[in-house]
Amino acid sequence: MTYRIFVLRKERGTASLWFSKPKNLAISCVLGFGAAFAQADTLTLHQAIDIAIQQDPWLQSSVDQEQSMRARSQSAQALPDPKLSIGMANLPVDSFDINQEAMTQVVVGLSQQFPAGSTLSLSGSQFNVKADQSAFARLNRKAQIRQMISDVWADMYRYDATLKVLKINEGLLLNLNESIAGNYSSAYNKVGQQALVNSELEIAKIGERSFQVQQALNQTKARLTQYLPQMASIKHYEFVELDQSGGAFDDSDYDLNLLTNHPMVRILDLQHQVSDFDRKIAQQQYKPQWGVNVSYSYRAEDANGRERADLASVGVSVSLPIFSSQRLDANVKAASSNSSAILYDRELKLNELKSQVLSVQADLALLGQRIALYTNTLIPGFQKSTDVALNAYRSNESGYRDVIMAQIAQMNAQIELIQLQSEQAKRRAEFEYLTTQSAEGARQ
Incomplete structure (x- = not known):
């Protein structure tokens, strides 16, 4: 697929076609724009993802929470x-004399309570499981950042590549316009005047379209500042990573059972464990709570100066959950119900992930077919149509409108291919997020 930069001339009553074929021009415009920007202040997709992950305040907050x-x-x-x-x-109280009565004593006591059953160890384990949730949440957040940055990057690629296609075609139409203006005078015929007006109108329409695409590109770059605040200093963006991903992606044999290792599913697994700890802790309240107390009593000498024996006391206390059984039963039932509800949430999340994976796989299959159709059939066909229109125009067998319509149709096909490539990149990023595995590196 190549562009033909052409100039139409009317010489001695015939039209001649002068054209050159810039090497890989269309490929560089539609499939490899990033290569021209590999220089200082250039940001690649992988760099953007790495920087966004390093600077994400949510991840640091999660570390602190853990x-x-x-x-x-x-x-x-x-x-x-x-x-x-x-x-x-x-x-x-009559004399406040500590030596008067034998029962008078100064008492120093120490008591210690022991929570019921295994409450302490279960509570400690429960907090550790909650900490593990933070680790899996960070893994999921990193995967989300990769997807979100990749989505923005795909949109930037789409608008940037579209602008370049529009600019090239605007240049082609300007060449045509100059050719028509040079070959036809206003008094030649009405057809020549109409052709010149149509050419200028199409150039203006491409200019307006470029403004719209530029506006969308600026808005997309602004979206990226949510993750990369230093975007203002970036001058160029590298899209080679997006382009070279084509053809090397195979999702057809993915095992849906692996979705049980997705971070969101693992978080629900841990939530179920936390809820199960609540149930176990509630059950511990049926067990007695023990307490131990010891005291030492000092007694002063009697009135005759004789020493009195000091006293020591040891006691054990135990709670009797007799009147609180209804409250304890309700607590255990509530914890058990909550634990069961989380299992249903896990099943729903797993079904949702499976549905999304199947949907993305179907989209990727069709997008691959459509991209192949545009690359192998439609765009070469539009190129051939443009050549035929030029030859017919050169032979005075068709009008200028046929030439310009053929060129615009070819331009639209190239832009549609770019949109399909962008959509394919988004679907691949979504698939990579959906198939994120947490079996390794969950505590990163």
């Missing part, structure tokens, strides 16, 4: 602090 959960896990497994008590017992 560290918080790890710390809370250690805290949750610690016993409650013992309680120290100091008091005076049996002090006579």
Whole structure:
């Protein structure tokens, strides 16, 4: 597929065609625009993804949340602090003399409570599972960033490539316009005047179309600043990675069972574990809560100066969950119901992912066929149609309108191919996100 830059001339009553074939011009315009921009201040897709991941504040927030959960896990497994008590017992109020009565004593006590059952260890494990959720959430966030950046990149490629195609075709029509203006005078015939007006009108329409595409490109670049705040300093963008992805992507044999390792599914698995810990912790409340207390009582000498024996006390307390059974039953039932609900959410998410994968696979299959049709049949056919129209015009067998319509049809086909390539890149990015695996690197 090549462009023919042509100049039409009327000499001695016949039209001659002068054209050159720039090497790989169409390929560089439609399939390889990025090669011209490999220089300083150039941003590639992989660089954009790496920078966006490195600078994403959500990821750092997630790291902090995980560290918080790890710390809370250690805290949750610690016993409650013992309680120290100091008091005076049996002090006579008539004299406030600690030596008067044998029962008067200064008491120092220490008590310790032990939560019911395995509450502490279960609570610590639950916080560790919540911390693991943060790790899988980061893995999912990175995959989302890759998809979102790739989507924006595909749109930028589409608009950038479309602008270049429009610019080249505008130049071709300008050459035609100059040829018509040079070969026909306003008094030659009305057909010549109409051809000149049509040529100028088509050039203006391409210019307006270029403004619209440029506006869309600017808006797309602005979307990228959400992930790359330093976008203002970027002058060029490399699209080779997008273009060279064609033909090397095979999704036909993907095993849908692997979706159970998707980060979103793994997060729901961990949510179920967290909920199951809630159920187990609620069940621990049926068990008694124990407490131990020890005290030492000091007694002063009696009135005659004789020492009195000090006293020591040891006690054990235990809770009896007799009147709280209804409350405990309700807590266990609530935790069990929540755990079951998460399993249904997991099943729904898995079905959703499977549906999306199948949809993307179907889209990729058809997009590949359409791209092949445009590349192998339609665009060469439009090129041939343009050549036939030029030859017919040169032989005075057709009018200028046939030439310009053929050239515009070829331009539209090239733009449609670019749109299909952009859509294909988006679908591939979506497929890569949907098939993200968390079996490795979940704690990155």
